Amino acid sequence: MTFSVRVVLSALGAAFTAYLAVGGMLWTTPVEFPLMLTASVVLFLATTWLCIFWNVRPADAPSDQAITAGLGGRAVLPAWAGVLALANVAIVPSATWYAAGEAARLESFATWSLGGIGALMAIVMVRRRPWVAWIGVALLAVEATLWIGIVNALALGVVGAVTWVGLAQLITRLLDSAARDTADLTELQRASSEWLASQEGRRRERREQVQRALSVAGPVLARTVETGGVLDDEERMEARLAEGRLRDDMRGPRLLDDRVRARLEAARRRGASVTVLDEGGLEGLDDDALAAIRGELAQALDDAHSDRLYIRTSPHEKTAVTVVGRSRLDDDPDGEEHVDLWHEISRPASDGTSPVRDGADA
Template sequence: MSPHTASSPGLKLPQITGRGAHVLIWIYFVTISALALLALDDVRSPLIVYISTAIFGSIWWVLTRDTAERASIRTSVYVIIASVVATAISSENSLASGFSQWYVGAAALVMFYLSLRRRDLLAWIGFSAIAIVVIGWGFTTEDRLLEAILLVARQAPFVLVGSLFSVGMQRTSRSLEGVHEVETARAAAEAAALARTAERSRRLVALDAAVGAHLQRIADGAELTQEERNELLIAEARLRDSLRARQLDLPEIVAAVQSARRRGVSVVLLDDRYPLPLPAGALTTVVDAAVRILDAATSGAVTIRLLPAGRALLTTMVADGDYYSRVEIPSL
């Protein structure tokens, strides 16, 4: 993985249900409540203002308690009903325009936030109900219908902006997810390429250590002795072991195998468990048993095999030469 990929921060959208958003919500609630209290001279009953303020407080409390990205149906229904009720009782209580009509802006902002919480349809249903209540109040009063219509019209853009912002956030979220998937796939490909390169380098180093000197002599045109030919055959078998029995490719076992092969013993190493690793604590037992059976062999053949996972036995070791010996290591 490149340094740039490894250090690049994740792309995320702003949290609309996080602490920062909740702090802004409650700051607005305190502000709108203060404006409502400043307009007590323009209402019939201050008690209605206190009740409406408490209702909107409960609305924001419910919204901030529901921290899911998409507001639940139960929360949305309560928010709509409570906003309509607060608007209905406050409309009849208002005597003049201005701060005494704070409740319409508060209800519109509630619907705005509801649309941000991916409830656009319910937000518009709620705002429509609020608009019907306000315009209905305008019909029942003298010369205040136009005021009611303008009051609703001034607040509608808030809900519209909320809906457009919600749609934009969803599209941006999908785009960021696509970018994240592409970055993840690229990082995985880079990691795989680096792993292949490292493995290839490791094997080249092992090959050079095993037969590099002999291959250089062949390249120089020198004739190999029988002993050197035997060493090449042992080195070839060593390379096969590293491919067929990776978990047995350990210094202690390699040394014991090389010594046994120089004594004329045929050694076969198999790892049918790879890529699953050996259980914790089993490696030492396997290494000790393998070294013992290899050191004891003077002729014939030795086969050491790691069995597939799920078997009752973890490893079998068989020596068949001047004598027959079999070692079994259980999985447990």
């Protein structure tokens, strides 16, 4: 559709300038230099059509000129073509009036260049050369004044040329403004769609967490209500494990898979206190990188025998997860805890290689 509109507008521009040029060939009186007059018409048509069709690639236009490009807008006119257009302003009107002769300078075939050059400057304006267009109009006005006088110049085409160029600039600016507004609205729509998608993802995640919580804690809660809170040791252990699983799912879901959950439950069953915290730093990692981190975390937990385990993500550029274990000495159960495990899981390299172990078990 865009291509069809552009072709139609280009064809209309070429047809209109050809119509103006034909007016220069309809001689109602003999002319002194017919070849010069014909050459000026040919030069005008060649330059005008070159300005219409040369380097027509809407994709070259800036993004805020998308509508203009779609409605016949063009890439910026090359500088040499702008110079050629100004050369036409200097040559074509003077050659036309000189070739027509002094007696015929006010005839329509001698003043056609006022409308023709005005149309050419309007085309130059649409092709993003406003200074060239206005310089051309000013030069045309001075030239016409010198050849036929200021009154005749204003009456026979200079006012129309100024009007065409001014309207071309106004319409171009309005279209560019509309293009910018459209781009802003498109960006807002994209941001809105992304926000809605993120909200839907969060709702889905919350639903999954609620379902998981019900599946984990539901049987324990039902048993607690059934017994009035009187649970045996095994049931109390299951309640503590359910609480731990829920806390893990809420505080560090990106660190968990079936292997890690099994290692955490095993640590809690032997009496260890386990804390899992996702404090950021894993954003942007793909599924393979997260799987590698979870695999190493499961291995580290499999070798852990600490009384307290702290598993935290890290925003550090090299470290993804830190695992710390603290225990009391066997011969001093009431003493201070000491670190008996320190393990750092490195952030996966940008080339997708698996993380390597940076820390060491204490």
